[in-house]
Amino acid sequence: MATKTLWILAITALGLAAQTVDRTKPPQTPPIPSYKLPPVSETKLPNGLGIVLVDDARFPLVTVRLNFQAGNKFDPPDRPGLADAVASLLNEGTKTRTSRQISEETDAMGGSLSADAGPDSLTISGNAVSESLSRLLTLLADVTMNATFPQDEVDLYKQNRIQNLRAERSEPSFLAREKMSQAVYGSSPYSHIAPTEQAIGKLDAKVLGSFRETFLVPNNATLLVIGRLPARAELLKTVTQLFGSWQQRQLPAPPQMAIPAPHRQIVLVDRPGSVQADIHVGRSAPTRLSPEYFPLAVGNSVLGTGANSRIFRNIREKEGFAYDAHTEYNTKREASDLAAVTQVRNEVIEPALRAVLAELENMASAPVPAAELTNTKNFLSGIYLIRLETQDGLATQLNLIQTLGLPKDYLETYTTRVRSVEPGQIQDVSKKYIAPDQDAIIVVGDASKIGDAVRKFGEVTVVKAE
């Protein structure tokens, strides 16, 4: 509170000086206010279910997440997308509730209940008005333990998922991401980002049920409850009643995760009629648990997060090649990938790709200047605060800790760790992971229009957009 009072006074002083404001310079402002997360309390049920409770009384709402280590990396090789299908169908019928009853119950509590699978985790997410917390938890327990995957719901999922997959495949960014994952992750379980029509065709209640029984078990799960909560003892009693009898089960060995060494490869996905070329340049990178994570995250941000980043200023603002130009550091639990992404008009594919490669190279060849580094650190610290504005935002951050197996103090120490990154550390990790020599280059566009330009960068494999 002391800090806060100080900067309020500072603003007041500025306000009183109204007539003499100097418009030629940004105003003097006080330091960034401190903020403490709402307290997080953790416990575990005897069956192994982890429980994380956070009192957040700002809004009359509650948010829950039930996180399982059961993402798409656990899909059997011949069944890509199985975890997605399980997630989509969990709320489509249980032993005692039809799909319709589930949807009417969630809507009647002003809430929602749905699940989705990422590369590592399958998360069931729900929210409701705070008075309905115990009803929400009841429903959550039911879909988790008793989902039956009714035949007609499975058939409908299959039919619509195939259509949606076709719609996704009409988007150039999907095609680029698919190829990049294959290039970065080889034949490891992270290499697929979507099911195939064939795998969708093979889905049935038996295989879905068996995935649920294997992975959706308490010793593989953490329950987050955030919002206006009842007294802790009362809430734990409700949770124990609902989830206490859930049986533990031995988990299968995790999948083998052999990530190939990065190497330069150029793939052109031919999409006739494309009026622009989607460029993705990327490779594998360390996880969030690596000591290299914070230097690389800050370096990635200097390079390609936001409108003040190098790649945006150059590719869009200076050259006018593209509307969007950014880099992304996609962290997963066991490996990550780093990529520069932009979409340029066909005529400028060559200079644009050269400019992207040059920006990547620059990160490795010189240290980031002090002022630029401070700006980026401020940016990351401020965005961190903005993300916590809503209950859902807080839940997403806490769920990420579960998904990626991060230390409990990850959020509390985040800003300090960002601030402690040195220019030399960024240059070191840039040499290893941002310099583009071993990057895969994926271009999606009309090969008849851009093929010759792309070939100037090396040997090109042309594949058809399916």
Added chain:
Amino acid sequence: MKKLTISLLFVCAIFFARGADFTIPVESSKLANGLRVILSKDNAVPVVTVYMIYDVGARSEEMGRTGFAHLFEHMMFEGSKNVPKGMHFATVESNGGTLNGSTHPDFTDYFDLLPSNKLATALWLESDRMRSLAITDENLKNQKEAVKQERRLSFDNQPYSTAIVDVWPTLMFRNWQSSHSLIGSFEDLNSSSIEDVAKFFKTYYAPNNAALVLVGDLQIPEAKKLVETYFGDIPSQPQPKRPDLSEPADFQSRKQVYKDPLARVPGLVIGYPGPKRRSPDYYALNMVDAVLTGGDSSRFRLDLVKGKKSVIQYEANLGWPFASPVDYRDPEPYAIFLLYNPAFTADQMVSQVQDEIAKLQSEPLDAKDLERVKTQMRANRIKELQSSLNRARALAQYALADGKPELINTELDAMLAVTPAQIQAAAKKYLSADRRAVLQIDPAPAGGSGKSSKEGQ
């Protein structure tokens, strides 16, 4: 089931009582130069949204200048007297914030969302460009390219988008102000000059044609002083006129087929001219939309996605695709966009949608369904208003369109007061087949360009 009903009512009763606690403070005033200022304090998280809205959008464009409002929005980031090119982005982000601008049919908005110690910085930036935008040939040339790239990325290279942005308005509207493309043509973008930019700036980007909304961790007296300091001496301009947007009274049913070489799954847009903003029918139609498409237990999901297994995805709202119920300013349609199973024909899909509407026209909504929809609406409203940016957006719309930012606290009650009889009457009056526009988007072989053909109906 009986037990469920009792607990449902009980829950609602408590929730309504507590829901009333969720009141958003609203402090509104006007500077001498006409700038409307709305402040809303919430000190929970130390962030603040500075939201600037100008009462001009794509519907104010002149013929031969389509896409100009959006091009101008880009120019607003190209520098001003004391803020060199690129510095607006740099200042906000290097102080831990995010920012953006967007162009809509009836307004253009700009926001800076920052840690709250940087309130003065955001006001400095916003006031400098309102006072002294840098209008140069070089900036204009560069932003013409960025806008064309945006069009290629977001429209020309995406399935459905070209049909929706270029073709759909021509079906829904007869008045050119509303029927022309919001993103504009390359030809018009190329021919716009810096004189056009300067004129547009002077006419529309004046304090008396704008509202400034500050939401979040602020102290009211200090914030007011800062606003006066930075904006108080920007001169006002003659009040620009809103363009004549009137549509012919007799809307004729119409249909068009668009062959989309980027689409793989057939799509359909169905729309009906909508009522006046905040009229009784507006609230009733919003309720119709909630019953048809809101939540997992909506009729579209239960009857069409599940029952008939025909619809794959859907979205709909008053004002679709460019407006939402909050920023709806008539004339706007109620419109529905859906992707459907190719085993069905477009005509079958239109009938299925019209049949769902017919049920609402002929049978009053039962009490339990109505209660469920209302609970959902109330909860959704609270969820939406958690973020300071969304609060600022809503306050700005109520200030601009209605002159009453405090509607943010009462508009939901107006929505929830709708009766089953009003729902039925509004569905009959507005959603009939003889005042319906249909855009059928068929997948076409890859490699071609989009084509339209009109069909009589």
